Amino acid sequence: MVKSNARRGVVAASGVVGLSLVLAACGGSDDEGGGGTTDAADVDCTPFEKYTEEYGDLEGTEVTIYSTITPPEDQTHIESYVGFEECTGVDVVYESSDEFEAQLQVRIQGGNPPDIAYLPQPGLLRTIVQDTGAPVPAPPGVEANVDKYFSPDWKQYGTVDGTFYAAPLGSNVKSFVWYSPTAFESNGYEVPETWDDMMALSDQIVQDGGVPWCQGIASGDATGWPATDFIEDIVLRTAGPEVYDQWYRHEIPFNDPRIVDAVNQAGEILKNPDYVNGGFGDVSSIATTDVNQAGLPILEEQCYLHRAASFYAPNWPEGTEIAEDGDVFAFYLPSINPEHGNPVLGAGEFTVAFDDRPEVMAFQEYVSSAEWANTKAELGGWVSANNGVDLANYQDPISRLSAELLQDKEAVFRFDASDLMPGDVGAGSFWTGMVDWITGASTEEVLTQIEDNWPE
């Protein structure tokens, strides 16, 4: 106890020093300091004491982060570290790049890896561990947090060959259908609870003279990925999670009859000329419609349903109210076969460390904790699969709905399969195959082609 009190004194003192430096930088006016928002005394340092107790004095150290989360979304990340920085004295240097995947490998091979990288794909973690061996296994504190706050599925995605490396960070949910509550209300449509209801609703919209669905899969050199998500969602619903796991691990062929069935079921929507593509044109226009634009006709009632992930939210024009009774909202893509429960397709980032200095371990432990996840959730526009987050802390309805699905014990969560497959398929032939499929190729033809392309 004495020791920790002494520490607290040091921390408080350093806080005062830091504050006075801030004041000096601001011109030294006492009035300014009194009203300043960066007042160190405002931050309650009690939750952070355990890090200095466990890892020792961290004052003056630095942790570098490398991430795919670029501006403007990076701001809330940087803000969420402020408490940790002020109370432990660790300087967290955040860096992000659109070229993350390539640059991370260059840096590792160049001997200059970041302390912690936020990997967007478990497949990349596996590649890096097996090719370079650079990541260090997660420290016990991180593993304890993950065991406590995350489902075993999530831990599994951060594990390579039995060693646990990477704790989940943020998450997103892909099993959503966006719609307009106002349009639904004025037309007397109900949010469908089952797959059959959804198809009946689509038929009703057609009868009313509308086009129910709008989708788009154009995304620069990643064109095709939104369709892979659609297919994965259906595979989970018709064939079930076990087959899904075998599928992405290639324990069954890519063109297994059950996968063919699932793709055909997706085709009942995506390749149905009556159902698509509201606001854009015919079926083939799906291939040329930009993924970020694809849902916007909902606002004009040119279409009514748009399957997209939770992160579609920022695409709605400024001023669009995203809420259950607002301009747009999303419902859970209904399950098809009750046997397989309620599958949730999603993705997320993982923190992997390349160094085991105490401050790096402390930071990795902090961002796997419920304290951090709650802080981050309060800053908005972000979801975690962390069960320790109080749903009330999510600032917007779509984040809260996503978190509800992720925390739902009944739900069966599966990670985006194309992120788990080898890159040649998951970021290659699967994407291009979907474009061929949309533009007219048959299901068997496309799936067989992808199967033939699977690397040995």
Next chain:
Amino acid sequence: MSTVKTTPEVREGWDGAAAASPSARARKRLTSPGASIAAVVIAVLWTLPTFGLLLSSFRPEEDIKGNGWWNWFTDPELTLESYNEVLFGSTTQLSTYVVNSVVITVPSVVIPVVLALLAAYAFAWMKFPFRNTLFVAVFALQIVPIQVALIPLLQIFVDTGLNGTFWPLWIAHSVFALPLAVYLLHNFMSDIPAELVEAARVDGAGHVKIFRAIMLPLVLPAIAAFGVFQFLWVWNDLLVALTFAGSTSDVAPLTARIAELVGTRGTEWHLLSAGAFVSMLVPVIVFVTMQRFFVRGLLAGSVKG
């Protein structure tokens, strides 16, 4: 476009007397109304995308995302919103990146030019063993693609502790520029009549004097031409900058910031047109002010057989 203007001027000096020579005929054809119209059409076609980009950069977000720039003519609405977001939207001021870009670019142009001038003089006018072999070796280095050198270079910079400063960028850009610079300037210098150099030598000038009084003034167009090339290359570079400087604002150039404008999931792509024009500004100024040298330098280089 500038070549269109300059080429006839050059030809004038050549063909004035012989009216029936092939070059005169060609000149006549090139200045005919039909050719002029063709030139104008080509110029318009080539400028159109840039014009569309410029127009897009001033359109409101919904318009950019909703339809093509040509719709502006039926629905004219202009705003500085995109520029505002590009210039002031980030927590790090854009000026930081502009300053970084200048700090990276200027030494990355000056260092290779200075070194290449000295090397080119030696290769052109000094006699030493293995001169030709060495020259071919230097020239051959041009073949080494920049990508294969990135990781080994990074290892060296990390080992020497230079990483995270501007030094890796200056060194890398200089290293990659030197083979071409040496080759280019060598060709210019060996073009200078030997009589001039010998006359200077008879008058008692040493290598330093010859270099300063004869070579430098005469190869100035070549220096300017290469300078503009190198300036544009370094200013627009993203690969070298990302590898050695990363995207932190301490040392990251403007291109790194522009590349990040679109946001994590590409939702902010409407900012790209404005970003492109902001980053274009400095190179355009440099090019416009130095284009006379640039064109002259290009032609002078091509004469050497």
